[in-house]
Amino acid sequence: MQPLIKLIKKTYKMAGIKERKVVLNNFASLSVLQAITYILPVVILPYLFQVLGPEKFGLVAFAQAFVQYFMILTDYGFGISATKEISLCQDQPGKVSRIFSAVMAVKIGLASLSMFALCFILYFIPKFRNDWMVYVLSFGSVIGNSIFPVWFFQGTEKMKHIADVNIAGGIVLAAFIFFFVKGPQDYLMVPLINSSVFLGTGIIGQYIVFRKFGISYKFPGYKNLRQQLEAGWNIFISNVAINAYTTSRIFAVGLLTNNTVTGFYSIAEKIANLFQTFPLASFTQALFPRLSKIYLRNKVKAVKLMQRLQQISTLIAFFGLPIIFIFAHLIVKFVCAGDYPETVLSLRLLLIGVFFVCSNAFRVQFLLVCGRTHIYSRIHIMMAMVGLPLIFLLIWAFSYVGAAISTVIIEAGIFTLTYFTVRNVVSYCVKPPRKS
Numbered sequence: 001m002q003p004l005i006k007l008i009k010k011t012y013k014m015a016g017i018k019e020r021k022v023v024l025n026n027f028a029s030l031s032v033l034q035a036i037t038y039i040l041p042v043v044i045l046p047y048l049f050q051v052l053g054p055e056k057f058g059l060v061a062f063a064q065a066f067v068q069y070f071m072i073l074t075d076y077g078f079g080i081s082a083t084k085e086i087s088l089c090q091d092q093p094g095k096v097s098r099i100f101s102a103v104m105a106v107k108i109g110l111a112s113l114s115m116f117a118l119c120f121i122l123y124f125i126p127k128f129r130n131d132w133m134v135y136v137l138s139f140g141s142v143i144g145n146s147i148f149p150v151w152f153f154q155g156t157e158k159m160k161h162i163a164d165v166n167i168a169g170g171i172v173l174a175a176f177i178f179f180f181v182k183g184p185q186d187y188l189m190v191p192l193i194n195s196s197v198f199l200g201t202g203i204i205g206q207y208i209v210f211r212k213f214g215i216s217y218k219f220p221g222y223k224n225l226r227q228q229l230e231a232g233w234n235i236f237i238s239n240v241a242i243n244a245y246t247t248s249r250i251f252a253v254g255l256l257t258n259n260t261v262t263g264f265y266s267i268a269e270k271i272a273n274l275f276q277t278f279p280l281a282s283f284t285q286a287l288f289p290r291l292s293k294i295y296l297r298n299k300v301k302a303v304k305l306m307q308r309l310q311q312i313s314t315l316i317a318f319f320g321l322p323i324i325f326i327f328a329h330l331i332v333k334f335v336c337a338g339d340y341p342e343t344v345l346s347l348r349l350l351l352i353g354v355f356f357v358c359s360n361a362f363r364v365q366f367l368l369v370c371g372r373t374h375i376y377s378r379i380h381i382m383m384a385m386v387g388l389p390l391i392f393l394l395i396w397a398f399s400y401v402g403a404a405i406s407t408v409i410i411e412a413g414i415f416t417l418t419y420f421t422v423r424n425v426v427s428y429c430v431k432p433p434r435k436s
Contacts, residue, residue: 040174045270046335047178048190049263056187058263059131062254063138063191065266066128068247070114070139074146077235078103078228079154080288080368085231086155087289088296093214100152100209102220102228111146115139127255133188140195147202149209157289161208169201234373241380245387245410249403256395265400267336268346275324276354284365295369302369303426310362317358325351342400349404356411363422372425379417383410 049057082103089095118139122132153162176193180186209215250269254262287309295302324331325348332343367376387410394402 040170044174044177045267048181049267049336051181051183052187052190053184054260054263056184056259058254058259058261058266059134060138060187060190061250061266062259062262063131063134064141064194065247065250065254066135067118067138067142068243070111070118070142071145072239072243072247073114074107074110074142075236075239076106076110076229077232077237077239077373078107078151080235080373081232082151082228083155083289084292084368086152087157087292090156096156096213097215097218098220098224099228100149100215101217102224103151104147104149104217105220106225106228107146111143114142134191137188137191137195140191141198144195144198144200144202148198148205150205152209152213153205155289156213161205161212165201165204165208169197172200173197234377235368238373238377238380241377241384244384245391245406248388249391249407252391252395253400253403256392257399261342261400264340264342265346265403267332267340268343268350268404271331271335271347272350272354275321275351276357284361288365288369291365291369299370303366306362306366306369307426310359313361314359317355321351321355321358346400346404349401350407353404353407353411356408356415360411360415360418363418366422367418367425370425375421375425379414379421382417383414386410386413 048060052060082099085099086096089099118135122128122135128135148165150162153159173193176197177190180189180193210217250262250266253265291302291305294305328347328351329339329344332340332347336343364376367373387406390409391403391406394406396402398405
């Protein structure tokens with residue numbers, strides 16, 4: 001542990017006082033948010049699993065995985081492209097307003113398109129038509145997610161607003177779940193409450209943008225709309241590819257097995273995602289706009305910072321995940337209030353995939369920071385082309401275990417491709433200029 005502590009200290013000293021303050025403040029806000037949003041599920045999930053039963057819990061989880069595809073469409077690539085644009089023009093209010101107006105116009109258009117697509121699917125496909133209400137109620141979260149300007153707060157490096165609004169929303173969500181969901185017959189209340197909270201936080205987020213940031217909305221012209229669509233295209237394609245082998249796992253388990261098995265597996269994924277994203281996701285989000293600025297000023301410094309942060313993340317995963325692996329049985333027993341070997345086995349396999357993600361997070365981010373979005377896109381498209389058929393094949397052959405095994409294989413492939421790609425990109429970035 002001593003080398004890890006020394007590495008953290010060296011990395012901390014690399015940034016200036018102002019940079020450290022901004023990043024750490026945003027990291028603190030997002031970490032509190034993630035702590036709350038992950039503590040709440042630890043409380044809510046056992047309750048829902050016991051109250052709804054595996055079958056209804058699996059149906060709700062399947063519906064959430066389904067509407068996640070529409071969230072991918074409405075998010076487009078703005079979580080990266082718009083965040084980066086906003087971060088580089090914070091002191092130009094007119095330009096910030098133009099970016100905000102164009103991005104929101106596109107997102108609202110994509111949400112409308114998603115709603116028509118949902119109606120088409122519910123009408124023509126029996127599996128969805130039979131439980132149409134759960135999908136309609138779940139869709140509210142897509143609208144709420146579309147209007148909440150998380151990308152704007154990240155770009156302006158005012159992530160406290162993200163934390164404040166979502167923490168309040170999480171507490172309301174938990175209170176409503178415990179108050180209104182009392183048995184399997186109340187399963188529709190879960191997507192209804194979830195969507196209501198998403199819509200509420202989205203509206204509040206919009207209010208903060210206009211009230212505290214002085215943003216003025218003007219309907220953007222074709223040129224601005226096209227500019228934002230082009231800027232986010234590579235990221236969007238990458239997000240589609242990424243979700244083809246992430247969100248699709250629960251979706252595929254639901255299609256090829258049944259709601260009960262889906263419930264067991266979805267619990268394992270939710271637990272694994274907790275350890276994958278907390279607190280790593282908070283730090284990468286807080287760092288992205290600042291690292292983009294550092295890269296513009298000093299490429300060598302940005303490379304060194306990325307490398308040290310990746311070393312830290314890898315070491316923490318190396319020491320921490322084996323502990324989770326050993327105590328997986330107790331964790332599942334605590335969450336599910338019972339012995340579910342299917343969930344334990346899935347969780348242990350998924351933790352291997354989590355290690356590859358943690359050992360790769362800052363390399364992946366660096367491709368975005370240095371503008372190699374096309375390379376970032378190619379890596380994930382390539383793995384999606386391999387991974388999506390692999391997911392369905394392994395689930396068909398090994399049921400829920402196949403979903404977990406496919407995750408390990410895919411994440412290992414992404415790690416390998418990204419490692420060698422970033423090594424080449426870094427050698428180019430730090431290459432001394434040729435003498436004339």
